[in-house]
Amino acid sequence: MVAPAPRWCTPVVALLPLLLGAVTALLPAATLHVRQHRLQLHAIGSAQPLLRQRHALGMSTTAAPAPAQLSAGENFNYWRAWWPVAIAEDLQPDVPERVELLGEALVLWRDSNKQWRAAVDRCPHRMAPLSEGIIHPKTGNLMCTYHGWEFDGDGTCTNIPQATTDAAAASRRACAQSVPVQIATGLVWVWPDTSPEGLAESKIKRPAIVADMDLPDYNGYWYVRDQPYSYDVLIENLGDPAHLPFAHHGVISNRKSGAPLGITMEPPSALFGPDAKNLHANGGYLSKPFAFMPALRDTPNMVMGFEPPTLFYYKSTYTGDMLQDVVRRLPLPPPFKALGRFMVGRDTKKNPDKPLHLYFVGYSIPTMPGKSRLILRNCRNFLTFLGKKSRAADHIRQHLVLDGDNALLHYEEREYDRLGVKDRLESSLYLPTDADTPVRAWRQWYQKNKIQWACGVEDRGGDKEAVPPREVLLERYHAHTKHCSACRAALAATRKKRKLSLGAAAVLLAIAAALPGGTRASVAAAAMAVAAAGASYRQQQHEREFHYVEYIHAMRDV
Ligand code: FES
Ligand SMILES: [Fe+2]
Structure with missing residues (x-):
């Protein structure tokens, strides 16, 4: 937990860009x-073991090895590496997510054990994207929404609704192509090479x-x-x-x-x-x-x-001494310098050698x-209360x-x-x-x-x-x-506020019109209607920030 910002630091927040800009550059080299x-x-950890290993089905066009350290003449094998493809907190447990890597589409989904899984985004039946599928409410498996085939976290086909025996689902050809996945530092990492050699290497290498x-x-x-x-x-x-x-x-x-x-x-x-x-x-x-x-x-x-x-x-x-030195060199009036040095001292005194x-x-x-x-x-890991x-x-x-x-x-x-x-x-x-x-x-x-x-x-x-x-x-x-859980929620909240403000403006305007003209009540209702309309407009402008904002370098002369 980060301590909340004390009230006295509020005026200094405006100085944050200057302070941090200088902090990144001003320090004694001798130390x-x-x-x-x-x-x-x-x-952090290793790849989750696969229950079954299968050969790669044409995912990679290369067979180049990926040694732990390259020597002259060897090419890096992009398929034998852990790649971050998504932020874990942004994924929706009930909604499969499509990601792309090296020209291949993958689906990320969470199984009934709350483990994140990854597979090539291609149903083995007719190649419909599994990312358009659903997490089956009873089995917790990934179900293709084209014809209802189901797959467990390992890619094994667990159900073909049209089949009269279990033989069709038991075939290796009915399997989705699962891909090793792990979570590290809050990111979802996948390993795209599913050949036996690639899978073995995935357990040795780390993100x-x-x-x-x-x-x-x-x-x-x-x-x-x-x-x-x-x-x-x-x-x-x-x-x-x-x-x-x-x-x-x-x-x-x-x-x-x-x-x-x-x-x-x-x-x-x-x-x-x-x-x-x-x-x-x-x-x-x-x-x-x-x-x-x-x-x-x-x-x-x-x-x-x-x-x-x-x-x-x-x-x-x-x-801590370096930061103090940075503040000393900032082009600030003495009271602000003193405040800045106090803030640095407060932040670093508990563990001055950290x-x-x-x-x-x-x-x-x-x-x-x-x-x-x-x-x-x-x-x-310092001055974290600034600019929150x-x-x-x-x-x-x-x-x-x-x-x-x-x-x-x-x-x-x-x-x-x-x-x-x-x-x-x-x-x-x-x-x-x-x-x-x-x-x-x-x-x-x-x-x-x-x-x-x-x-x-x-x-x-x-x-x-x-x-x-x-x-x-x-x-x-x-x-x-x-793709972002925070911005999806913020956009939904902004839309809601805009609609509420607009509705309030309409109601207040109607009230103002219904009241006798020139009375205090009608003027107050009209003023509140204008304020509500203004709030709605501001929310509309804020909504645009989640979609598109023009950026012209020549007009950013601030
Ligand atoms: S394409 Fe997926 S079940 Fe038919
Ligand atoms: Fe976001």
């Missing part, structure tokens, strides 16, 4: 060491989690959004902090902050030491500590890292060619951040595809500064490790024939709201 920045990861996030003193909410550009463009963007002041001006940064970043990568020899052996298996990479603000180049406290195939993260490390961390954790998921899913969380919001309000804010990217990246990828840039990056793009180092590192990895899409799915950069309107590129409902 930091590269090893401190490396994430300590551990596996790419950031274990700190499971600790109770960390704040933050998971967020998911489906993006109108590819997985590789998404990772390229996540590893590009130089775009923050410009693409996200007025939201999380400011154009005036654009400056040299001086990002360099750790040499490969540093990536496979004892601290990093999990994080950097499979050829991932880690930056040296760097700072956003050029004036503080001598105080780097942030690193970025990539753990193939899905995790990209930023981690900043602090101590390492303080601020994370951005982003998972990039290749759903279909030209499309991707992003699951992210920003979190920290509901999960839905936090997501509305996060939408604004991603809106700043979406049109840019979609059109960028169209040009990449048209001109064949992804296969010859260095000769096609001009990357003259250190700020482009992470882009180069990512493209070098990806050129050696192209995605192996599902059988029959051709990677042509997606359907780029028709230019989608901005309403599609910035669309929020199908990309997020319908």
Whole structure:
């Protein structure tokens, strides 16, 4: 539990962006060491054992092995990896959910033992999507709604209503293709390779989690959004902090902050030491500590890292003394500085030696060619009482951040595809500064490790024939709201309030009209009708935030 914000801190909440912005950059380098920045990861549990193992039915087009650590000449096997595909708290126990991964559709559903299950979203009878099915109210099995076949959590067919004997359901060909699934750090992870070798490997490998996030003193909410550009463009963007002041001006940064970043990568020899052996298996990479603000180049406290195939993260490390130093350097009037230092002291005095961390954790998921899913969380274990919001309000804010990217990246990828840039990056793009180092590192990895899409799915950069309107590129409902339990509830509540306000306005207007004109009562009723209509209008505007809001960079000069 996080302590509620004391009343005295309310005036300072407005200073939060400034405070946190400085916190991420202003810290003495002398107290930091590269090893401190490396994430300590551990596996959470292992794949649920399958009751029966079956051969893969054409899910993967590759037979490449997936060693624990790649060596020269080997390609990463995207099918032999744990992928996060959904946020556990957003799934509805009674409604199967369709997700996409590597060009294949999967269905997530919860069985009668309250275990989450995953299967290829294809009924073995006539290939209708099982995600259109129901959880049978009596058996708790997944029932295809086309002809009523039922499947248990292992994919075994338990009922064919049209069959006169049990032989039809007992056939191996009647089975749905189940997929290993597990929950870790609040996310649903699946392992797409269901070959016997793949299933064996699923029990050895672990999801790419950031274990700190499971600790109770960390704040933050998971967020998911489906993006109108590819997985590789998404990772390229996540590893590009130089775009923050410009693409996200007025939201999380400011154009005036654009400056040299001086990002360099750790040499490969540093990536496979004892601290990093999990994080950097499979050829991932880690930056040296760097700072956003050029004036503080001598105080780097942030690193970025990539753990193939899905995790990209930023981690900043602090101590209580460092935070005090940050507040000392803030351009604030003395009373606010004193208040800020008091708040930091109050937050850190119980355990002054506790390492303080601020994370951005982003998972990039290749759903279909030209499309991707992003699951992210920003979190920290200090000053968690500042800037607290509901999960839905936090997501509305996060939408604004991603809106700043979406049109840019979609059109960028169209040009990449048209001109064949992804296969010859260095000769096609001009990357003259250190700020482009992470882009180069990512493209070098990806050129050696192209995605192996599902059988029959051709990677042509997606359907780029028709230019989608901005309403599609910035669309929020199908990309997020319908997948998010908090936003579904917030949208329903907003609609209800809008209708109630509108109804109240109509009733009050009728009362005002019925009363003798000019009386206090009629004026009061008319005034209340106007107020209710105004409230209804505000709810209508709020509803739009769950669907679509235009984002024009040129008009964000705040
Ligand atoms: S397609 Fe599923 S039962 Fe016929
Ligand atoms: Fe949401």
